[in-house]
Amino acid sequence: MIGGPNLEMALQQDEDPLIIDKLPSDDEWIAGNENEGETQTEEAIDNLDIDLFEDGEGDRGKETVQEDEEEEWIDSDFDTNSQEFMDTERFKLADASLSTYTSKRLEAYASPRKGKTPRGPIPPFKTLWRLKALIFRLQLKLKGIPCKSAKKKKGMTVGFVSFESVEQLKGALEELEGKSFGNKGIKVADVKPRSFEKKNISTMAIPPNAEKTDKIAISGDVVDVSVSSNGTQDVDGDEENSTLNGSASSGKSARDVVTPLAHMPYSEQLEHKKSSLMQILKRLTRNARKACPNGVSLPEWVLKSREIGGLPCNFEGILASPLVNGYRNKCEFSVGYSLQGKITVGFMLGNFREGVTAVEEPVDCPNVSTIACKYASIFQEFLQDSGLPVWNRFKNTGFWRQLTVREGRRPEKVADSANSETNTAEVMLMVQVSTMGFDDVLVTSEFERLAQAFAAGAAASSASLPLTALVVQDHQGISNVAPADAPLRSLTIPKVEISPETGTNILSEARIHDYISNLTFSISPTAFFQVNTLAAEKLYALAGDWAGLGPDTLLFDVCCGTGTIGLTLAHRVGMVVGIEMNASAVLDAQRNAEINGIKNCRFVCSKAEDVMGSLLKEYLNASQKQDENQNISESGDKVSSTAEEKDISTDNGQDPKGSLCHSAENVAEHGESSSHEVEKVKTGSDSLEDGKPEPDSQVESNCTSENGNPSVQCFKNVVAIVDPPRGGLHPTVSNTPAVYISCNPESLVANAIELCTPSAEKSEKGNNKNRGWRNMSAAGLARHRAKSMPVSEPFRPLKSMAVDLFPHTAHCEMVMLLER
Numbered sequence: 001m002i003g004g005p006n007l008e009m010a011l012q013q014d015e016d017p018l019i020i021d022k023l024p025s026d027d028e029w030i031a032g033n034e035n036e037g038e039t040q041t042e043e044a045i046d047n048l049d050i051d052l053f054e055d056g057e058g059d060r061g062k063e064t065v066q067e068d069e070e071e072e073w074i075d076s077d078f079d080t081n082s083q084e085f086m087d088t089e090r091f092k093l094a095d096a097s098l099s100t101y102t103s104k105r106l107e108a109y110a111s112p113r114k115g116k117t118p119r120g121p122i123p124p125f126k127t128l129w130r131l132k133a134l135i136f137r138l139q140l141k142l143k144g145i146p147c148k149s150a151k152k153k154k155g156m157t158v159g160f161v162s163f164e165s166v167e168q169l170k171g172a173l174e175e176l177e178g179k180s181f182g183n184k185g186i187k188v189a190d191v192k193p194r195s196f197e198k199k200n201i202s203t204m205a206i207p208p209n210a211e212k213t214d215k216i217a218i219s220g221d222v223v224d225v226s227v228s229s230n231g232t233q234d235v236d237g238d239e240e241n242s243t244l245n246g247s248a249s250s251g252k253s254a255r256d257v258v259t260p261l262a263h264m265p266y267s268e269q270l271e272h273k274k275s276s277l278m279q280i281l282k283r284l285t286r287n288a289r290k291a292c293p294n295g296v297s298l299p300e301w302v303l304k305s306r307e308i309g310g311l312p313c314n315f316e317g318i319l320a321s322p323l324v325n326g327y328r329n330k331c332e333f334s335v336g337y338s339l340q341g342k343i344t345v346g347f348m349l350g351n352f353r354e355g356v357t358a359v360e361e362p363v364d365c366p367n368v369s370t371i372a373c374k375y376a377s378i379f380q381e382f383l384q385d386s387g388l389p390v391w392n393r394f395k396n397t398g399f400w401r402q403l404t405v406r407e408g409r410r411p412e413k414v415a416d417s418a419n420s421e422t423n424t425a426e427v428m429l430m431v432q433v434s435t436m437g438f439d440d441v442l443v444t445s446e447f448e449r450l451a452q453a454f455a456a457g458a459a460a461s462s463a464s465l466p467l468t469a470l471v472v473q474d475h476q477g478i479s480n481v482a483p484a485d486a487p488l489r490s491l492t493i494p495k496v497e498i499s500p501e502t503g504t505n506i507l508s509e510a511r512i513h514d515y516i517s518n519l520t521f522s523i524s525p526t527a528f529f530q531v532n533t534l535a536a537e538k539l540y541a542l543a544g545d546w547a548g549l550g551p552d553t554l555l556f557d558v559c560c561g562t563g564t565i566g567l568t569l570a571h572r573v574g575m576v577v578g579i580e581m582n583a584s585a586v587l588d589a590q591r592n593a594e595i596n597g598i599k600n601c602r603f604v605c606s607k608a609e610d611v612m613g614s615l616l617k618e619y620l621n622a623s624q625k626q627d628e629n630q631n632i633s634e635s636g637d638k639v640s641s642t643a644e645e646k647d648i649s650t651d652n653g654q655d656p657k658g659s660l661c662h663s664a665e666n667v668a669e670h671g672e673s674s675s676h677e678v679e680k681v682k683t684g685s686d687s688l689e690d691g692k693p694e695p696d697s698q699v700e701s702n703c704t705s706e707n708g709n710p711s712v713q714c715f716k717n718v719v720a721i722v723d724p725p726r727g728g729l730h731p732t733v734s735n736t737p738a739v740y741i742s743c744n745p746e747s748l749v750a751n752a753i754e755l756c757t758p759s760a761e762k763s764e765k766g767n768n769k770n771r772g773w774r775n776m777s778a779a780g781l782a783r784h785r786a787k788s789m790p791v792s793e794p795f796r797p798l799k800s801m802a803v804d805l806f807p808h809t810a811h812c813e814m815v816m817l818l819e820r
């Protein structure tokens with residue numbers, strides 16, 4: 001349970017601990033509650049999901065903290081508008097703990113350190129941290145106002161607060177009057193309006209500036225408005241009237257927002273990405289140095305980094321995308337209103353959190369295919385006179401939300417041609433709607449009209465557009481990102497066959513196919529598939545080359561999605577075990593193994609962190625059993641102990657001898673065959689959910705040997721290719737040598753810090769203060785992970801390389817080889 005005795009007392013003393021009489025002064029924050037346990041406080045704050053910056057304890061590097069801080073965001077996830085959230089216990093506890101936390105941290109910073117030079121003035125990041133606290137307090141004071149975030153730019157820290165009314169805003173101004181942080185004044189200014197500006201802004205920025213100032217300047221025509229995360233809503237809350245948008249003031253187009261590098265020649269884009277990635281890699285070295293516990297030698301790779309300009313390992317450059325324009329095989333178009341107030345299907349001009357909701361057509365976005373643009377335009381046309389409303393992001397009401405266009409190419413190699421219309425053989429459309437509260441009859445009739453509109457539009461196109469499947473996803477949530485189990489419904493389109501038994505669509509039609517390394521991949525509506533197929537092929541080949549594969553290799557494809565990595569590399573290894581938490585992706589993977597006649601793959605539906613250890617153990621046991629069998633047959637003696645009794649496995653489930661086996665027995669233990677699972681899908685009725693394995697269940701497709709003999713196969717080495725989602729993965733997943741792939745270099749760096757740094761517990765039991773390295777954007781994530789890292793030998797980064805899967809954008813995939 002979070003919270004110590006004092007915290008409980010505080011809750012008892014005051015029925016509503018959120019109400020504070022006056023904004024505490026800086027000193028009062030520092031005074032805090034002396035007796036509160038630090039860990040509990042940290043936990044409380046962790047649970048609130050606020051990234052707070054710490055005092056740099058354990059900082060052993062030469063770099064200044066500021067260096068790491070310059071581009072940092074503190075994401076305050078308490079920018080929720082809901083009273084519900086404010087009432088949560090964790091919110092209250094975190095609040096009560098905040099002053100203690102500040103106190104402890106500042107105290108720790110100021111206290112003399114044995115054998116070390118005294119610290120200078122509190123570094124600038126303290127200011128950021130305190131600003132966070134100020135916003136937090138202000139939020140509490142004004143009960144329920146949404147506070148956005150604090151950002152540290154060069155020499156300036158800025159926070160944003162939004163208000164529901166002029167009164168609230170005035171109240172905040174009074175509270176802030178004369179307040180300062182240490183020797184820094186607070187400047188209160190009007191936020192440069194970003195959305196529906198001028199007529200309805202009620203936002204201010206509070207930059208506790210490096211320049212000393214206590215000037216308060218706030219202006220703006222504030223009216224009684226409903227709230228958005230940045231005070232950006234129109235008077236009556238009707239989105240369609242609120243067409244003045246921040247993006248208009250900044251003059252940004254959909255092209256600028258979606259493809260910010262499109263103005264550069266492609267070679268320049270690659271150079272640009274290369275140098276940003278090198279900076280990120282250097283940050284890994286710096287932070288790993290800080291993360292290294294006192295008294296523990298720095299890992300050799302950190303020491304050697306000086307020889308390669310601070311890089312953690314060799315960076316071997318960036319591989320270009322074979323296709324630079326129109327490469328996306330999947331586009332998600334938002335439904336909303338344009339700056340001119342027209343119902344539009346396209347891209348949002350900014351972040352909803354920043355109050356931007358205007359949607360513009362995907363004009364001149366070079367990463368989008370012509371087919372995707374055409375379907376967006378057909379849908380937009382349809383929506384102009386639909387009987388159902390488009391989704392309103394402020395009110396969370398409406399019906400039509402999003403269109404996803406997924407394309408499957410022809411099997412031939414098409415790298416030299418950028419014309420998606422001739423390369424695309426199949427198209428799947430998924431329309432996201434929110435049906436709650438709408439009349440079923442009306443909804444059904446609108447769906448019929450929609451299917452007709454798409455079919456007619458596709459046929460009318462100059463080169464008629466493929467239309468393979470049309471699916472509706474029903475999602476009520478606030479963001480358009482629907483959970484994996486959001487209900488799907490397949491709509492009849494002229495080309496879809498009708499099942500003779502059920503009279504409904506054959507569900508297997510709701511999928512398309514694409515081709516990688518001469519293999520066919522079947523893709524269901526919500527399954528992950530790399531958006532740039534040809535560049536993905538390069539990525540997988542690189543990962544395979546670095547993984548050191550051979551016939552004796554057991555390859556773990558961690559976060560395998562539809563099985564693409566494992567299946568394309570299956571012919572180079574003894575066996576592939578794919579792990580994936582999305583049940584329909586696992587079914588796709590099984591189906592893909594079957595379509596391609598690949599038999600040495602097994603797919604497990606679970607969170608990787610939950611099963612990786614046991615899977616390794618399972619293969620170890622098989623190895624042990626085989627050794628025993630060999631002993632029996634060789635000596636004729638009976639072996640008495642079992643593998644478990646001998647406990648040959650290490651804590652992390654690794655094979656101490658580096659040899660693993662897989663037997664037919666393993667296959668039998670794990671049940672159903674892939675074909676059985678695929679059958680389930682085929683016999684499903686109208687719901688695409690049918691045939692899905694239970695979440696977290698161990699649905700697997702197992703194979704034994706190439707010829708199907710129940711022979712035992714031995715593996716001399718085990719390697720993992722880990723391809724996690726943007727946020728990274730629990731680091732304990734990677735116990736084996738790993739090729740780590742990431743579409744988010746920041747999370748790769750966070751994971752690599754955890755994996756490649758010696759554990760504190762090993763030599764400094766109980767020391768949990770060496771977390772200076774967490775001053776990075778993935779800090780919150782890393783903090784959680786660091787706590788649960790087992791004591792183990794750290795990995796070392798051996799080499800890294802990028803593959804550009806996303807030309808014209810700032811993103812790319814990063815590959816890093818980690819070894820022990």
Ligand SMILES: C[S@@+](CC[C@H](N)C(=O)[O-])C[C@H]1O[C@@H](n2cnc3c(N)ncnc32)[C@H](O)[C@@H]1O
Pocket residue numbers: 528529530558559560561562563564565579580581582585606607608609723724725726729
């Ligand atoms: C970036 S995709 C990679 C998929 C696949 N490797 C590919 O290239 O197509 C990440 C995948 O990880 C899955 N995933 C996310 N968290 C996971 C976890 N904790 N354990 C297993 N799979 C996870 C997601 O469902 C998604 O399919």
